[in-house]
Amino acid sequence: MCDDPYRTWLMAKYKELMQLFLEAYQLGRAQTLSEFFSYLDDIGQSRLYEQRYFYDFWLIMHQHSPVQHGDMKGEEGNTLLGDALVLLGGNVLDVQEGDRIIRKFERFSIQDMMITVREQ
Numbered sequence: 453m454c455d456d457p458y459r460t461w462l463m464a465k466y467k468e469l470m471q472l473f474l475e476a477y478q479l480g481r482a483q484t485l486s487e488f489f490s491y492l493d494d495i496g497q498s499r500l501y502e503q504r505y506f507y508d509f510w511l512i513m514h515q516h517s518p519v520q521h522g523d524m525k526g527e528e529g530n531t532l533l534g535d536a537l538v539l540l541g542g543n544v545l546d547v548q549e550g551d552r553i554i555r556k557f558e559r560f561s562i563q564d565m566m567i568t569v570r571e572q
Contacts, residue, residue: 462505463535469509470536472497477569485510485565489556502557509536510547514565517547520572543569 476482476491492498500506512533513519521537550564 459532463532465503465505466509466533467535467539469500469506470539472500473567474539474569477567482567484550484567485562486550486552486554488567489554498556501560504560507560507562510562510565513545514547514549518544519547520544540569542572544572545569 472492472495473482473488476488479491481491481494482488489498489501492500519537519540520543521540546568548566550566552564553561554564555561
């Protein structure tokens with residue numbers, strides 16, 4: 453377990469993002485990051501994309517794509533993303549850059565991403 457309160461908090465936030473993403477994906481509402489933004493709006497969770505960690509999470513997922521539980525080694529994977537990646541079970545998360553820039557909140561922008569969850 454992590455002794456740093458910020459890291460513990462961030463781990464919980466990354467797990468929350470993965471839970472919400474997987475729920476949206478199962479409903480067919482998160483094949484792209486822009487669709488996930490819309491899903492968050494619809495369920496009253498738009499506050500999430502007003503936070504920097506939301507964007508950090510997706511950048512990390514993209515940088516390490518394809519991602520599956522047990523794949524990421526080192527401090528970043530084991531400490532920060534461990535709880536989030538467990539939620540994938542035996543599935544693989546694939547995150548690829550899209551064509552447009554998303555600007556839903558004035559402080560942040562991010563490249564749209566195409567997201568798939570597939571079996572190993």
